Amino acid sequence: MPQDAIVIAGLTKSFARNNVLRGVDLTLSAGQVTVLMGANGAGKSTLVKILCGVQAADSGTITLDGRPFEPASPAAALRAGVVTVHQSINDGVAPDLDVASNLLLDELASGSSFVLNRRRMRAEARRIAGAVGLDVDVTRPVSELALADRQLVSIARAMSHKPRLLILDEPTSSLSAAETERLFALIDRLRAEGVAILYISHRMSDIRRLADRIVSMRDGLISGRFESQPLDYAGAVRAMLGHEITEVDIDIPPAGRPVIEARGLVLRAGAAPFDLTLHENEVVAITGLVGSGKSALAEVLYGITAPVAGELRLDGAAYAPASPGVAVRAGVFLSAKDRLLNSVVPDFDLTRNMTLPFLGRHAALLGLMRRGSERAVASRMIAEMGVVCQGPKDGILTLSGGNQQKVVVARWLAEASRLLILDEPFQGVDIQARRDIGKRIRESAATRATLVLCAEIDEALEIADRILVMSEHSIAGAHRNQNIDLGLVMAQVTESAAGHSA
Amino acid sequence: MKKDFNLTDFAIRYGFLLLMLGLVIGFSVAQPAFLSARSGVFILQSVAITGILALGVTATLVVGGFDLSIGAVATSALMLSAYAMVIWDLGAVEAVLLCLAMGALVGLINGLLIVKMKVPDLLATLGMMFLLMGLQRIPTEGNSISTGMSLPGGGTATGTFSEGFLMLGRYRLDFILEDLVPLSVVFLIVIALLVWGFLELTRHGRVMYAIGSNAKAASLAGINVNGYRVLAYVISGTLASFGGILLAARLGRGDVASGNNLLLDAVAAALIGFAVLGAAKPNAFGTAIGALFVGILLQGLTMLNAPYYTQDFIKGAVLVVALVFTFALSGRNGRGRT
Known part of the structure; x- marks a missing residue:
């Protein structure tokens, strides 16, 4: 019988006239991963903020290991063993400091010793980094690391606190498959050690992999608890949205004339050249891991960087935008990621x-x-x-x-526009908003070419007529979004372009 | 609960204007002469030059920058106009145009240092400030400029400040009372209206606010961020040189020692402006009110015979209070993070 680590009873919170939490009762058990699902505005963020000491509840009680838990500040919550890894990466790290200082930031802040022992700090930092499988030089500034590594630093930093409750708020949204698996292995280990884990995510793949139970939130209340195996995923989504979700059926319209034609495009030195044609009345999604070159392609099309080689044509005329301003005037728009x-x-x-x-x-x-x-x-x-x-x-x-x-x-x-590029348009949005946005993008697509960049294959399947896979800064595969071979797509996502150069 | 919330909101929006009204009433009760038209105009005149400089620095604050060189640009314009008329024997129009061009050029160099050489704005304009403070003394070997002064190369200067030029600083318009409104106050009001209109009503002002709030987003929206940042420094430099011209016209000589307080007063006015109407961001209306606030406070204290050496302390204290209004009470810390 798992022991109850955190018991939340009757928690309420209002902002002005807005009742964000309306009496939340929730028990989190030691050694269990509880996935919390909820649309934006359901109150997830507020619940997390109360648990990690950023905000105080209006009424209700929280007990941690049988004792009342009312953290006055994030530092107090941390001392009590409630550790939070936030969604936005830069929250958890100080970019100008080196990795070692970041990993030990909380100890530096609490100031047990005045003089820093550099060598001991580095050794301790390496131990912490090693525990999460983070393999970087701890003397490098965090600002030089890749985004995924930065997040691992913030997670590693949280790990150094021997948490009782670990809250992860969409931690995988910028991690690659390998990094995600490393994080999941870590979560498995902490679960075995008896840590209670509250995992907030919209990603079904994460949820399937990790969840021991699912709790759905809606309008400031817990709207569903799903604990019996096998877990009822559809029920959880239903409880969160308040209605059944319908699968988006893509009806592929005939593509119009070419809008963008790229010939022999090389996005970075050493990458394989590729061709790309985007047509009017066509929504093309490019999927691939973080760092596979999706954003590099967007930057070339939008005039932020010049390609290493290759030429672009827009409606048949040569197109080499020198700046985003030039691109916008030519009718090429980019909705950037990380809003x-x-x-x-x-x-x-x-x-x-x-x-x-x-x-x-x-x-x-x-x-x-x-x-x-x-x-x-x-x-x-x-x-x-x-x-x-x-x-x-x-x-x-x-x-x-x-x-x-x-x-x-x-x-x-x-x-x-002539070409609309949307880089991760569904980043950090709930399923309802994702459907609204996707529907609107498809409805308005008739008179332009549309290019959607998304790391999640699910999202690509929901929106695209045609799905391209990017890997190693080149196109590794192309699929019409009909009876698609997902195994092949996955293989192309993870394959190296070494054996694939055209 | 709800009432408290509204009270805070009210204090943030109107607190500073009420405080200013309170000052006016307080000073009027203590010293009835304070409320006369002449006293009012005197206040405006005392803040005309710093107000114009402050409006310039507001433009740089809007794009998320800061121009520390405005005081030095103004004193350089003061020396240059005197030099142009007294030693080169130029007329008023040439002298004014030369000074404005100098101000614009300094602004352009500031802007290019910041966007092309990637020098942080505070440091670039601080360097420019020191450079100009030294440069303006070289041609006269550190002396003030006036008609009849002996020149470094031998002989005496024969040129004079033209009457037209002096009018800029000294002429008074008849308005209700005879000789009531100095021309410099008219310039302040016109420039304040122009800067306000530019920042609040035109697309260019909108873009500059977008850059100050999130330069990356502005750039990705296709905006020429660097161009607008340079433009802000050109505006700042040009307005600062105009302030220097007015100072020269008021003094009637190229005085090396004047203009020491211009930077402090102008920056204080612009930052106090953050607190007016709870804007929590640089804005032209707030800057004008900020300048006026400092003017009222100093005029009132002077009429009450407060010693002159307390003035800087009082200005500093007002600035600190205004910044608390902006950042602590309003809780909108959008600008506080930069």
Whole structure:
């Protein structure tokens, strides 16, 4: 009989008039992985924030190993053994410090000894890094590491605390398959050691691999508990959404004339050259691991970097954009990944976030802005995308992640384009928002070529007419999205391009 | 609970304006002469030059930068205009254009140092400040410039400040009372309106705010981020040189020792502006109010016979309070992180 590590009873939390948690009862047992599912706005983030000491609950109790647990700060929660690995990578690391300092940051902050013993620090850091299978030089600054390694650093740092409860908030969203497997092995080991694990994710593959039980949240309440084996995954999704999800059936329309033609494109020195043609009225998804070259291709098409070799044609004319501004004027748009880093303007309301690239459309004489014209576009796009908000003047950061994503995608759907590139358009959004966004992208695709970059094959299957696989900065395979051979796709995702150069 | 929330909100939005109103009432009760039209105009005149400089530095704050060289640009313009008229015998128009071009050029160099050479903005403009402070003294071997001064190469300077040039700093318009409004106050108001309109109403201002809030996102939206950042420094340099021209016209000589406080006062006005109407970000209206606030405070204290040497302390204290308003009370720390 597993021992109850954390017992949460009657937890409530409101922000102004908004009741985010409305009486959450949840027990997390030692040595068990509990997967928490919930659409954006269901209250998952708030629950996590209360558990890790960022916010205090309005009412309700939490007991940890039989004692009341009311952390006044994240540091207090950490001391009590509640360790959280957050979704956004840079939360957990100080990019300018080296790996060793990052791994020992909490000990440095608590300041047990004044003078730092460099050699002992490095040895301790190597031990911690080794425990999660992180193999890097601990004297390198974290800012020089790949994104996936940065996240492992933040996870490794959490590990050094001998946690009682480990909370992982979408930890695999930027990890490759091998790194994900390394993380899962670690979670297995901690589970065996008797740590209670709360795992928040939308990825079915993660959930299938890890879950001992699934808890669904909806509108600030626990809407379903699924504990008997085999786990009822469909039931969990139903409890989270409040209705049945229907599989998206892709009806592949006839492709129009070519929009983008790439010949002999080389994305980085040593990569195999490849050709690529994208047609009007066609949605093409490119899948592949983090670092496989998807974003490098987007950067070339959008004028951020020049290709090593090869030529591009846009509607038959030579196309070599020198900057994103040139690309936008030519009708090539990019909705970038990592919205908070690359897309969202935090000081702006959602109208201004939407109209940012096309201010010229809304400007009159002397560059004076016509607010009515902006508001009209914003209202139209809010309706088309189904953005849940009070109105077009809402601050962008007051929206949930899924709705923020709808806004930054709407930014590029508001004007007609020749080629629309969407880099990870479903990053950190719930299933409902993902369907809304995907549906809107497909509905509007008739007059342009559409290229969607996503690491998740599930997402590619949901949106694309044609799926290309990228590996080692080259195209490793192409599939029509009909009776697709998933085994072959998976093999191409993981194969090395060494034996494949064209 | 709900009432508290609204009260905080109210304090953030209107706290600073109410504080300013309170000051005006307080000073008027203590010293009825404070509320006269002449006293009001005197306040405006005292803040005209720092206000213009502050509006320039606001443009650089909007794009997430900072221009520390404005004070040195203004004093350089002061010396250059004097040099142009007294030693080169140029007319008012040529002198003004020369100074404005100098200011724009310094702004351009600042901007290029920052976007092309990747020098952090504070350091680039700090370096430029030291460079200009030294440069402006070289041609006259460290002396002030006035008609009849002896030149380093022998002989005396024969040129004079033209009447037209001096008018910029000294002429007063009849408005309600005779000779009431100095031309410099009109310049302040016109420039404040122009900068406000540019930043708040045009696409260019919008883009500059986007750059200050998330430069990466602005760049990926196809915006020429570097171009706009350079433009902000050109605006700042040009306005600073105009402030220097007004100072020269008021003083009537190229005084090496004047203008020491310009940087502090202008930066204080722009940062106080963050707190006005709870904007929590640089804005032209707030900057103008910030400049006015400092002017009212100093004029009132002067009329109450507070010693001059307390002024800097009081300005500093007001600045700290304003920053607390902006960053602690409003809790919108979008700009606080940079």
